[in-house]
Amino acid sequence: MKSIIIVGLGATGFSCVEYFYNLGIPIKVMDTRDNPPNLTKFNKLFNDIPLHLGSLYEPWLLQADKIVVSPGVSLSSPAIQKAIAKGIAIINDIQIFIDALQQRAVKPQVVAITGSNGKSTVVRMVESIANSAGLNPAICGNIGIPVLSLLNKTNIDLFILELSSFQLDIINYLPVEAATVLNITPDHLDRHKDIATYTAVKNKIYLHAANVVHNAEDSATLPQNTSQNANIVSFSSTTPQNNQLGINVSNNQQYLASITNNYLNTDKLMVKGKHNQLNALAAIALSKAININDAAIIKGLKTFKGLEHRCQWVGCYQDVNWFNDSKATNIGSTAACLAGIETNPVKGITLLAGGDGKGVDFSPLTDIIKLRVKNLIVYGKDARKIANTFADYCSVHQSNSLQHAVITAHKIAKRFEAVILSPACSSLDMFDNFAHRGEVFMHLVDDVCSDSYTPST
Secondary structure, three states: OOOEEEEOOOHHHHHHHHHHHHHOOOEEEEEOOOOOOOHHHHHHHOOOOOEEEOOOOHHHHOOOOEEEEOOOOOOOOHHHHHHHHOOOEEEOHHHHHHHHHHOOOOOOEEEEEEOOOOHHHHHHHHHHHHHHOOOOEEEEEOOOEOHHHHOOOOOOOEEEEEOOHHHHOOOOOOOOOEEEEOOOOOOOHHHHOOHHHHHHHHHHHHOOOOEEEEEOOOHHHOOOOOOOOOEEEEEOOOOOOOOEEEEEEEOOEEEEEOOOOEEEEHHHOOOOOHHHHHHHHHHHHHHHHOOOOHHHHHHHHHOOOOOOOOOEEEEEEOOEEEEEOOOOOOHHHHHHHHHHOOOOOOOOEEEEEEOEOOOOOOHHHHHHHHHHEEEEEEEOOOHHHHHHHHOOOOEEEEOOOHHHHHHHHHHHOOOOOEEEEOOOOEOOOOOOOHHHHHHHHHHHHHHHHOOOOOOOO
């Protein structure tokens, strides 16, 4: 008997195993790792399912009805390519999930979100708005609970899907109420070969969406193919036009707005920066597409605190704003944060950077450092490398610890400026992970900036 092959035993793969097993459909499982995640749990619960570890087992793949691949599995591997050439269907959990929803008499709404940056923030913004509207949303896909683990939850009103290019690469049919590509910057080119292929994969999210939301400031997000009756809306940081959300200026105040309506003063957002204003506009467009009322949209955005460790506002001390961007473990994330934070003067940022750069060239940050960074405080394994790269463009200070870096920043940052931890490096030379680093930073800021702080000796 032919069977379904599940490739990968991470969280997604394990959810696929549970799904097909509960349906009584014959499956086999393989993973290229000798000791994948969930192996112990799999052996305990599913010891009657054939399992192959350590490689892609070609004989199984070439005899399958369907192959279900996890996001980390590249379609370019020779064994997968042979299966594709033989006409064997390659699917993923998202496609299975969408197909299952289509069989329901009453279908919950689905919103799909992708982009190179900001996906998780917009997902969480829409979640906050949906909660304010009294809905019961579920976030899933690239974050949250694997989608197939949510199929038996009948009380969910709205599924908010975050989709990576790895997931979209395999999906062929995605009928959703609303979809967006937030932005496109070069990423995952080792998987997608070139930026044109990567862009085309991202654009697949629009194909069957009833409402399409794109970034008017990024031509790569412009939909190339949509359903015939799709409603198309854009967002930008300029004055809104027809079928567009933007920033309206009135009495020297900025508002998230449509051509007819000011939704919210940007000062009321708890997340800061131009990039988060664009994220909020995308969230408004998606929420309007699923008929959420304005009051819920405004409340949801006003109460959204942002994601932990992603350009997260820590507090304002002596008119200096402090931000935790510990999630910035690469130069692209650091550049986005530096560009988005508003200061007076423009070159008013004290940047804390350092850790293990894993051999990266930091020089692509030169332009944004020259424009925005007044003081650079470096620490950790690659402190000297970072200092040497930017010594000609800002005042550089070396610290032997994150604590010393925070103390130094507190001394040198001036009113209406900002201090940002955005390391552009891995945290593992000094911390358990980026979250640990961010938590330590926030505690240090609270301690150092309090009036009663006394440095340890």
